[in-house]
Amino acid sequence: MNTLALQSGEDGGARTAAAEVYGRLRVDILSCKLTPGSRLRFEDLKEAYGVGISPLREALSRLVASGLVTTEGQRGFRVAPASEADITDIAMVRKEIEGLALRMAVGKGDDAWEANLVAARHKLALLERRNAKEEVNEEEWEARHRNFHLALIQGCGSPWLVHLAELLFDQFDRYRRMSVKHSLSGEPTSLEHQRIMQAALDRNADGAVGMLHDHIDQALSLILSTGISTPA
Amino acid sequence: MNTLALQSGEDGGARTAAAEVYGRLRVDILSCKLTPGSRLRFEDLKEAYGVGISPLREALSRLVASGLVTTEGQRGFRVAPASEADITDIAMVRKEIEGLALRMAVGKGDDAWEANLVAARHKLALLERRNAKEEVNEEEWEARHRNFHLALIQGCGSPWLVHLAELLFDQFDRYRRMSVKHSLSGEPTSLEHQRIMQAALDRNADGAVGMLHDHIDQALSLILSTGISTPA
DNA sequence: CGGTAAAGAATTTTCGAAAAAAAATCAATA
DNA sequence: TATTGATTTTTTTTCGAAAATTCTTTACCG
Structure with a gap:
């Protein structure tokens, strides 16, 4: 690996x-x-x-x-404290890094990358479908969600880029979880994941990266709209 | 700050x-x-x-x-071990991150950024001129060199981008120092610094970023040409 | 002879307590 | 009453030694 x-x-x-x-x-x-x-x-x-x-x-x-x-x-x-300025910065940098990595992955990802991506998406989807009926482990969804985003960019071939993307994903995720508390991101997010993956598999770099940017922007809006609790 | x-x-x-x-x-x-x-x-x-x-x-x-x-x-x-694959990756990512940050700094850097940049460049140049005659502290040059590159991008307004750039600068620097041992990068590098700064002050983003990329590529070539000693 | 297991040595990791620093309490003074 | 200064308490930081693990050596047996 x-x-x-x-x-x-x-x-x-x-x-x-x-x-x-x-x-x-x-x-x-x-x-x-x-x-x-x-x-x-x-x-x-x-x-x-x-x-x-x-x-x-x-x-x-x-x-x-x-x-x-x-x-x-x-x-x-x-x-680490939380602030609007911080999450805004994180979102911007995450878009750049993860976007670049995704573009590279789409450009040079091989069969193994595709297979791993499809598998990661499937594991995430399984849990989301199951979640409609029974209560499902939150931490497990987080892990699979993270893993899907990781799978998207793994094909880029740059360990450092992947490492930085992970760093920023975690930072971003903490803010997301500050606001959405207990509501596993529902249908719309799931569909976005599906679309991003499809564009990636179709080797449509601009499309995939554009959708990723929107994906992040939408999450950011949600985070900012709920406001960030900053206890002194 | x-x-x-x-x-x-x-x-x-x-x-x-x-x-x-x-x-x-x-x-x-x-x-x-x-x-x-x-x-x-x-x-x-x-x-x-x-x-x-x-x-x-x-x-x-x-x-x-x-x-x-x-x-x-x-x-x-x-x-941390050293390898050609690693430094090649580091150089690529550094170019992207530091390049992006520089572009943003050129776009929105204010008077304070310009002043700080000129000052950092001056401190570095002073030491390099002095080095022509007497022997000069290596670690001091390293610090001022790092500080100059930092000053270039500080104006970008993104703490996270700056942080990541620092991370990669350090990684890159270690490899540079593996090869150039004891020879404070001479005239050519100094001139490149001057030119990059000038382009930045002239708000010539493409020029500045292009020169930064060349700057890094040249250093990478030097590193790769001397070979990386990897003891088992 | 080669390979495997056991004993011994070296090293890392963790705990518990001492030392050092910061925060809180309280008294004295202006 | 507010403010400063000393004292106590809490908390962090560091040290030294014990516990756990890995590495090395040696002995044994097929």
Whole structure:
């Protein structure tokens, strides 16, 4: 696979406590279970995640570098604050990066890329259809949604571009989840996904990228319209 | 200032040992004093940087997230390895990101941007002129060089774009310093800087971006021509 | 001889407590 | 009453040692 191996989580080494709690913290920040701007006290974190201070500090340090957590001097860590200016910037940059990657993928993606994309779309659609009837795991939908967007651009052949796109997708996703709380994006989004994929498979770069931009713009409008709660 | 505040290093909080050693490790990795791919043993690091394990692990964790260090399972940390594929990818993405940011800066940069840019260029030129006669601090040149490239794009108004550009600049810089060892890029580079700045001030976006691309391509050629030493 | 298993050494990772810093409380003074 | 300054409390940060894991060496057996 053509991916940046920073933390080669898979092979060989057993999962460390720091890596484990990093993943859990990340999920809780993206889901806004940990509210933007709030302080992260070690006493609470130790309790909540059942590990000591050392792995917690490691995990938080990693999250600082990816922009989901901030830290200052000897004053501890906080969840990254949220603002309209921030999400507006994130949306703009995400459109550029993910758009570029998608264009490249459409240009040079091979059979494996197509197959993986179709598979990712299918897994997402399955869950969305199921969600019409029964209640479905929110976190699972998030994972499959992220995976679909990733699959779209994987064919671009640039590990760094994919890495940056992931970074911005996560940032964007946190804001989306601030506003839409508990309503798995419904029909319209699902259809957009379908259309973007089809354009990509048809090797229609302009079409795919245009739709991706609209997709992001629409989500941004929704986010901005609900307003961003910024507790002091 | 319009900048991402992940680790608000300035105000308030006193500099922590972890933050301090993060900076020093970063410098040593970028300068290739710590060779690409090499293992980072805590015994050695403790000795070299005069701190305990805790701040070291924190600093290394941050560096993992910024792609200068890798880690796997319970097998410790290593300096990120180097490869031709990697630097080729980095160069491509850097051209896109920094190019876009420069274009935006040229489009909307204000007086403060222009003034800061001219100042940064001057500081760099001063050192380069001085370097013709006496020996000059390498690290100081690196800092001013980085600062010049930063000044070029600061006017773009997008904290995230600037952040990503910094990330890629650092990655690229490490490779440059692998090859050019001890020869502060001479006349030609200095002239290119001058020309790019002039085009930017003249609000000639296409010209500035084109020259920036050439600037990066030339550096890439040099890097690839010297070959990348990849010890097993 | 080659390969496999067990013992030993080296290294990483984690915990618990001490040290250092920041925040909060309270008293004294103008 | 507001403000400053000292004291206590809380919280973060760092160190040193214990636990867990990986790597190396050695011995054994097919």
